[in-house]
Amino acid sequence: MAIFIKGFKFNAPVIFRKEEMSQIKLQFYTKGEMVINRDIENYIIRSDEKIMRQDVIGSILIINEMLGENPPKEVENIPLYVSNGAFVENTEKHLNRIINVYKSIEKGSSQEEIIRNIYRASSPLIALETLTNSTMSFIAQYTGIKGNNATFGNTSISSVYALQEASIALQTAPMVIVNSSNCAGDYSYLTNSSVLGYDEEWKESTGVACLLLGSQQNDDRTSLARITLVKNSFNIPNLESKGIERAWSELIPNTDANAIICSGAYSEKENQLDIDYCKKHNSNVYSHFSIYGNLGPSNVFFGIIKALEFIKKGSNIIDVIDRDVFGRESIIRVEKC
Numbered sequence: 001m002a003i004f005i006k007g008f009k010f011n012a013p014v015i016f017r018k019e020e021m022s023q024i025k026l027q028f029y030t031k032g033e034m035v036i037n038r039d040i041e042n043y044i045i046r047s048d049e050k051i052m053r054q055d056v057i058g059s060i061l062i063i064n065e066m067l068g069e070n071p072p073k074e075v076e077n078i079p080l081y082v083s084n085g086a087f088v089e090n091t092e093k094h095l096n097r098i099i100n101v102y103k104s105i106e107k108g109s110s111q112e113e114i115i116r117n118i119y120r121a122s123s124p125l126i127a128l129e130t131l132t133n134s135t136m137s138f139i140a141q142y143t144g145i146k147g148n149n150a151t152f153g154n155t156s157i158s159s160v161y162a163l164q165e166a167s168i169a170l171q172t173a174p175m176v177i178v179n180s181s182n183c184a185g186d187y188s189y190l191t192n193s194s195v196l197g198y199d200e201e202w203k204e205s206t207g208v209a210c211l212l213l214g215s216q217q218n219d220d221r222t223s224l225a226r227i228t229l230v231k232n233s234f235n236i237p238n239l240e241s242k243g244i245e246r247a248w249s250e251l252i253p254n255t256d257a258n259a260i261i262c263s264g265a266y267s268e269k270e271n272q273l274d275i276d277y278c279k280k281h282n283s284n285v286y287s288h289f290s291i292y293g294n295l296g297p298s299n300v301f302f303g304i305i306k307a308l309e310f311i312k313k314g315s316n317i318i319d320v321i322d323r324d325v326f327g328r329e330s331i332i333r334v335e336k337c
Helices: 054-069 092-103 110-119 124-129 134-143 157-169 186-197 266-279 298-313
Strands: 003-011 013-020 029-032 079-085 148-151 175-182 201-204 207-214 225-232 259-263 317-323 327-337
Touching: 003 054, 003 157, 003 298, 013 186, 029 186, 054 134, 054 175, 054 207, 079 134, 079 157, 079 298, 110 186, 134 148, 134 175, 148 157, 157 175, 157 225, 157 298, 157 327, 175 298, 186 201, 225 298, 259 266, 259 298, 266 327, 298 317, 298 327
Parallel strands: 029 201, 079 148, 079 175, 259 317
Antiparallel strands: 003 207, 003 225, 013 029, 175 207, 225 327, 317 327
């Protein structure tokens, strides 16, 4: 069953900083950050804003904006599926509390006393700030969406799972919202580089995107395009290997696409290798890495939104392919209606 795209919104990174991770090993990476407009009507209340990551705030705002432009008949019953990336924003804030505890430990303190002091130093808000499904929970709270919902995470393949779940939901629901929420930073870098290995050109960004999906083309909203294929590989990740094996050709159904949009790299070197691989199958290849770096689960939805731009300019078929940090590959085919 085809999935029709009715609307979309995104907030892309616009500020890029070079972050130092290790003075001893001279490790750096580039981090992209979004700009949040706090002057809009019905902005996040201050008490909630204090415990929200930037990607959570960004997700709420773009979904409210999208619903404002595409008001459904019944917001309350819309299914909501969220793909979530890294879920810790200010690593140093949390770690500093623990470091200060160890600095204050007196000689001869028992293990019980040390553990008690660590728990006392841990803010009760940490659970809310780092909850893996906090994006989905806060979206529901601020939009009134109470339909079937789920959070998938925390690599880029989670967006593929969200689309697959949306396809199932559209068998009974007229509309579905999917949202991707990625939080770049030290935690994300440390987590993902431990899998792939450090690269001096490492680049990743915070970014959010959402799609309003429908099952029928002929309704009261114009369809921007349709998703005709959502497929992923079933290779089991080899946690002992850091090499990248490209096998997208096994997922691409034919050579009908006007262009390929690829993502998954964390460094310019790997990005160029991805592009070179894709050019063996299609002469027109696009990657957003040079602009944003890796967007985690937002890679896929940013790719779909770029595909809509290609289709608006006259293309008929665009293949959006991605590879997550564990090497799991996927393809989403977007076609003109």
